[in-house]
Amino acid sequence: MNIYFLIRVVAGFSACVNKYVVYLPKMISIKPHHFIDIIAAFGEGASFAPHPYGHAVHTVARKILKDINTKIKIELGADDICAPCIHNINGLCDDTIDTSFRPLAPRLKREWNLLVDKRWCQCLGLKQGDALTGKEFCERAERCLKEIPNIYRENPPGINAQKLSSIKKGLARIAEEDK
Numbered sequence: 001m002n003i004y005f006l007i008r009v010v011a012g013f014s015a016c017v018n019k020y021v022v023y024l025p026k027m028i029s030i031k032p033h034h035f036i037d038i039i040a041a042f043g044e045g046a047s048f049a050p051h052p053y054g055h056a057v058h059t060v061a062r063k064i065l066k067d068i069n070t071k072i073k074i075e076l077g078a079d080d081i082c083a084p085c086i087h088n089i090n091g092l093c094d095d096t097i098d099t100s101f102r103p104l105a106p107r108l109k110r111e112w113n114l115l116v117d118k119r120w121c122q123c124l125g126l127k128q129g130d131a132l133t134g135k136e137f138c139e140r141a142e143r144c145l146k147e148i149p150n151i152y153r154e155n156p157p158g159i160n161a162q163k164l165s166s167i168k169k170g171l172a173r174i175a176e177e178d179k
């Protein structure tokens, strides 16, 4: 292959890549409870490694925590975390949850998620498609802390107490790093 032709091909490819990068969606679509789980994990010092499910918790968490002013969009269905997950079957989660310690919770994870996300939305004053920054989400979440036993009412009190503690630590750490 002619060297000048090769240079033009590489330059063209590079331009395409740059164009793709520029037009990647900047707004992260996320379920409310996924954001809450990221806050809680951050509070416990999680390192956000890839998960065997292949979902994008680690990449979404890193992006949000790197810049808490990142724009997010509320999603009650499959979000950007679910997108690469092995349990995301055509936009529906086929995973189940452990109901042994919460017999009143639905067995299907998508039903449990929706139940919890609707309760979060009610407390946060948000709905499907609403856009805000991660920081604004955290401010709203702070005001919902006392509602956690109600939002996760199928869980035993001990689990909710641990969740509350982790979320508090996560919110405090995010606020500290945002100073």
Ligand code: SF4
Residues within 6 Å of the ligand: 053, 055, 056, 081, 082, 085, 086, 087, 088, 092, 093, 094, 095, 109, 113
């Ligand atoms: S909700 Fe289901 S599809 Fe989404 S990340 Fe979790 S297991 Fe995967």
